[in-house]
Structures are given as structure tokens and as C-alpha cells.
Amino acid sequence: MPPRQVKIGDAAAFAGTTPRAIRHYHEIGLLPEPERGGDDRRRYGYEDMIRLLWIRKMADAGIALDDIRDAFTTAGADSGDGVAGILERLEDTLAEQEAELRRQRTAVQRMRTEGSRMGLLSDFVTERLKSLPEGSLRQADLDTLLVTERIFGPLGAAVQATRFVVLATHPALREESDRIDAAEEALDDSVAVDDPRVAQVAVERHAFENALHAVIEESGADEADDALFDAWDALHPATADDGSGRREAGSMSAFEAIGKMPYDFSPARLRCMELAAELSAQDSLAAQNTP
Helix, strand or coil, X not given: CCCXXXXXXXXXXXXXXXXXXXXXXXXXCCCCCCCECCCCCECECHHHHHHHHHHHHHHHCCCCHHHHHHHHHHHCCCCCHHHHHHHHHHHHHHHHHHHHHHHHHHHHHHHHHHCCCHHHCCHHHHHHHCCCCCCCCCHHHHHHHHHHHHHHHHHHHHHHHHHHHHHHHCHHHHHHHHHHHHHHHCCCCCCCCCCHHHHHHHHXXXXXXXXXXXXXXXXXXXXXXXXXXXXXXXXXXXXXXXXXXXXXXXXXXXXXXHHHCCCCCCHHHHHHHHHHHHHHHHHHHHHHHCC
């Protein structure tokens, strides 16, 4: 009696796969194509079924079909020698995926705990904001911190968070901030660069920033920022200073990040920002020259 052989449909059903998959195994050289019977149909024997079961079990474990084929070619399925190295590499890959899943789950849990927007920021930033009553921060504030963290890293965003803490706890300053923001936004493309309003808004912005800084100093928040720098250095001794505040190791440089950010500032508004910066520079120079 010749050994019993089965058609491709029965072989696929037994191995838990499909005829289409088996044909693909033939095409890529993973499963030798058996001889056809008198009806020109493939017939699969016991050894073919064993090979199919090997393929299915290894594929279910996450091993790529090309790797399975290479393992069979190198050592043969029975010895398992070719499979051992592949399994070792696969285990390393799965360990990396498992670590990434834990990181993702931690991030999701944090967003649920802190709130979806607050949870997007790093612990280093949200720690500065926890003293505020719930809802006292605006969505725009959190969005700004998210952008700042991307450009300057968690440390830069944590320092900027001090600004929003003061604004959230000083209604008069918040109102003045809103007024100047609106005045700057009004400097659109219809306003000429040399329009008197440009210089006027720059003066108002400069005066506001001085007032805000005075409140920050009075509250002792600037000393907290110094402590923040020390804490950051202790946790991240390998981070570098890019000239604009220490940033997260491996992050995009501030210059690169700013260059990739879209913005729609008009020439008049950009000139206003330049004038305000010049006024601040003059203040710094005067302070240095004061005995």
C-alpha cells in the first residue's frame, strides 16, 4: 500500500492554515512543492504535514517566514539548530516590544490621572503646576508648554510653567497679558512695520514682562527655578547646554525645532518682538554698568 496522501485543502485544514498560504510557502521556498497526482493536483504526505505544523507553530510565535526558511535551510527542522539563533533574536525583540508597551501603558495611565492635556507633559513640568487649583490653567497655556517642552525640553518648559502659575494666581497680570496679546495679534499684515503702534506695543510688552518678572522674584519662584536646574542636573548629568537653557539629551536643538514650527506672524509683529527684545537688552546692559 502506498503511503496515504491528502489534497491541499485537507492539509491546510489540518495545519490550521489556508491553501493560499500553503501556495505562498511553495513560492518562497519554505515548503517543497510535492509531486502532483494523476489528476494534476498536489498531494501531501506525512513529512509535508510535519513541516506545515513547524511553520505554523513558529509563525504563531512571531518568527518571520523568511527566518523560518533560513532556519530550515541552515540546519533542518528536525535538529532545531538553525532555529535556536532565530529564537534568541526574537526573544530580544519581544523584550523590547514589552518594554515599549509598558512605557505606553504608563503614559496612558498618566494621562487619565493628570487629564489628557496635562498628562502629555513630563512629570518635571506638571510638578510645577500641581499647586494650582484645577481648571485655573488655560488650554492655550498647556499647549504652549507642550511646544516649549518640544523645543527646550522638560527643564525649559518647567521654568516657563512658573510664568503660567503667576498669571493664574494674579488676575490683574493675566488681564494685562491678555490685553497685550490682543494688541500684538492686531499687528497683522495691514499694519506697516514703521507704524507707531508697533513701537507702542513693544514698550507695553517690555513693561509687562518687567512687572511679571518682579512678581516672580517677589514670590520666590525664581529661586525655585534655580533649585529646578540643580535637580535636573542631578537626574540628567549628561545633558548639554545649548545656550538657551539646558535641554533634554538627544532632543532636537532649539534652532532646528523653531525652524520647523509653522507661524503666521506679520512683519509688523515680528518687528514688535524685535523692539521688545532690544529694550530688554538695554535693561540688561544698564544693570551691568550700574555700580
